[in-house]
Amino acid sequence: MAASPPISRTAPSVVSASSIVSSLLTVQTSGRGFLDLTAEIAQFVNEACAVEGQVTVFIRHTSASLTIQENADPTVLADLTTALDRLAPEDFGWSHDTEGPDDMPAHVKTMVTATSLQIPVIKSRLMLGTWQAIYLIEHRRRAHRREVVLQFVGKTGPS
Secondary structure (H helix, E strand, C coil), X not given: XXXXXXXXXXXXXXXXXXXXXXXXXXXXXCCCEEEECHHHHHHHHHHCCEEEEEEEEEECCCCEEEEEEECCCHHHHHHHHHHHHHHCCHHHCCXXXXXXXXXXXHHHHHHHCXXXXXXXXXCCEECCCCCEEEEEEECCCXXXXXXXXXXXXXXXXXX
């Protein structure tokens, strides 16, 4: 039997979740692709005076979605777009096509990605990994106005 790898963690942090801070982010997409929202969400955390808690990011749509992915190499996003297109091709023969051939594939892509993300906030910072970013994924071909709800729950105050 192999030895267990060393594991460590910090001491638990107990915070009274006394604040809920919300904001609505409106994003104009330029059509299919990934749009990095990380800076906007970090700015919201700063303006909310968030110290410790959790940010929820929720998109109010069924043909666009959210993900946390690598931000260092743009070919990752290109490959993910290719993978999603292969998973739900426009020429599949979908029954639902009243909004165009890209609509039903967009619903499928949203179903397999996410409409809501939760990111921990510790010491007033989003606890994303070094190469992680928060993206809105527009699954439709044409530009759309998308609404994203941002909500911090936790301790607020001077950082």
